[in-house]
Amino acid sequence: MTVPFWVWAATIGGIAVLVAVDIWHARSPHEVSFREATLWSVIYVVVALAFGVGVWWFMGAQSGIEYFSGWLVEKSLSVDNLFIFAVILGQFAVPKRHQQKVLLWGVVGALVMRAVFIVVGAAVISAFAFVFVVFGLFLLWTAVGLVRSHGSEPKDMSDNVAVRLTRRLVPVHEEETADGDPHDGRLTRRVDGRFGVTPLFIAVAVILSVDLVFALDSIPAIFGITQNAYLVFTANALALLGLRALYFLLVGLLDRLVHLSYGLAFILAFIGVKLIMLYLHEDVSAAVPAVPTWLSLTVIVATLAVVTVTSLVSTRGGGAADDEPAPRVSGSEHDGTGSPTRQP
Known part of the structure; x- marks a missing residue:
């Protein structure tokens, strides 16, 4: 189904407004409370669900199912991303009052990166049908990597490519300010007339580099559900926009999602x-069955429900199960935990 230009424009405008609200809300450094995180998480979920109802009403049931399936997959992958974000914020000792600023930059950067990947992916798919097989094999490889890396120790981000590149290009001013805070909420600073960046900028750079890696498997995953670029973009955007609030809501529970x-x-x-079956069905033989979208949605919902229940049951005593330890994340003001499953 072709989406009119004005619908694209209105949607992008609405998402821009939501991003602006997020930026306005995070304008002053403060520690995000559980109540605040819950409120904003609920708001973004309601917005995403209401949008899905609109898609179902105006574009039909098939498009509605595709949107909800894609949004669920992207939301689930976003929760998995939070493990890595907890590691990064902990390893770089980002104070709690500045964490939402770092995460906000990460969300905005992820939106831009995924928009670019969606445009490229849609163009490649329309030109080369065989790319379905490439995407399929890549997702299978990613799935194997998820299982193999389960429970592994957090990767040291201090030697991340983004860190080395930043330190090579610009000075990093790590001197403490008058209040003893080397971060002070700023990304750049001028010291003795010399322009440079702060440790907070380094943390943002690492978050953005991780976003790039995450986009490489999330975009093929949602293209496996729908090839409608409008649905791909909106499902991604509405899953990412609530990520900052979701982090502060779930940070204390991350070590309990041991089966995610x-x-x-x-x-x-x-x-x-x-x-892969879609490619074989459309380009090789119609005898190969195509997996219907309703079945995809059923599998996604059932799988997420099962792993959530089994995770909470196995860690019922508090903390991770004895046979599946979740690595602790160190940091002066951050006690988040994480078991990074997709290493950048």
Whole structure:
């Protein structure tokens, strides 16, 4: 279904407004409370669900199912991203009052990167049908990586490519300010007339580099559900916009989602197989069955429900299960935990 230009314009305008509200809300450094995180998480979920209802009403049931399936996959992958974000914020000792600023830059950067990838992906798919097989194999490889890296120690981000590149290009002013805070909420600083960046900028750079890696498997995953660029973009955008609030809501529960990587691995593998079957069905033989979208949605919902329940049951005593330890994340003011399943 072709989406009119004015609908694209109105949608992008609405998303821009939501981003502006997020920026306005994070304008003053403060520690995000559980109540605040819950409120904003609920607001973004309601917005995403209401948009999905609108898609269902105006574009039809098939498009509605595709949107909700894509949004669920992207939301689930976003939760998985939070493990890595917790590691980064902890390893760089980002004070709690500045964490939302770092995450906000990460969300905005992810939106821009994924918009570019969606345009490129849609163009490639329209030109080369065989790219479905490439995407499918890539998702299968990613699924195997998720299982193999489950429970591994957090990767040291201090030697990240983004860190080395930043330090090579510009000075990093790590001197403490008058209040003893080397971050002071600023990304850049001029010291003795010399322009440079702050440690907070380094943390943002690492978050953005990780966003790039995450986009490489999230975009093929959602293209495995729908090839409608409008649905791909909106599902991605509305899943990402609530990520900052969701982090502060779930940060204390991340070490209890011990089976999430297994669930995501199964979902990605399922979508990978679906992509390969779609190519075989359309370009090789109609005898090869195509996986219907309603079945994809059913598998996604059922898988997420199962791994959530089993995770909470296995960690019912508090903390991770004995046989599946979740690495602790160190940091002067951050006690988040994480078991990064997709290493950048």
